[in-house]
Amino acid sequence: MKNKNITKKIALIGVMGALAVGLSYLESLIPAFPGFPPGAKPGLSNIATMFLASSCGIADAFFITILKGIFAGITRGFTAMLMSLSGGILSTAMACILLRGKKSNFGYIGVGIICAVCHNIGQLITACILSGTWSLVFGYGPLLLIFAMLTGFITGSILKLVMPALKRFSN
Template sequence: METNKNTKRVAMLGIMGALALALSFLESLIPALPGLPPGAKPGLSNIVTMFMASSGIADAFFITALKAVFAGVTRGTTAMLMSASGGLLSTAAACILLCSKKHSIGYIGIGIICAVCHNIGQLISACLISGTPSLIFGYGPLLLIFAVATGFVTGAVLKAVIPALDRISKSL
């Protein structure tokens, strides 16, 4: 019985990891939008992280780490640090919000909070790396508005695909 559970877990991580990386890769093909810092993306791969957060904290962080390493290997150290800092904050928020039953925040609210955390993490990294704290005021407003939009999307998509992802999990 135990081996089955572990295998199931590994398989699930594998599938979800691949999904997250595929979404990340597809998003990286989107050209940089004016007004937003290069690298700002809809964050669809976060849907995967958020789903994993509801099933296990360690698993969620594993996916986050996987995305960061992928970013590092394909786009360089700066990309890795940005992905890691944004991912850590966002996944932590997701874990807290999704594992606790005590609040009335819906999926979209969770999506927005995670997106905002992700962007905050990345902004902090960007400021530290470039040594310009003024980036917060420069990119801040637009990034936050963008986060609301992407949060809406990821939250809504998450709610919609949970049944499907659950089915995959159960079929393993």
């Protein structure tokens, strides 16, 4: 019985990993929109990490996050890898803190927004360190925060919708 559970878990993490990587690749194809911060993406792969953080384990969620970072590094270069990892790790850590507890004080939309905001803050800090210019906080910060709210709202709502189905699949 225990072996069967492990097999199921491996399969689940495989599917989630494929989903996260596939979604983040699809997002990288989105062209730059006027008015939106360049390189901003909906962060749909966050759904996979948020689900893993809430239903599987902290290690699994971080594993997928790091996998995503390595994938970004292979396909889009070293800077993209650093950006993906810094944002991803901060947002996954936040998802673990918010979703692992027995009773959460936040709804799905709140968790989605907090994760997206943390993702963008992590990336902004990395961008500042990489460029050595802290004025980026004022130049990009407000736009990134607004965008994070929008995408966090979307990913949180999607997570709420797919959660029952995913729960059935993973139990």
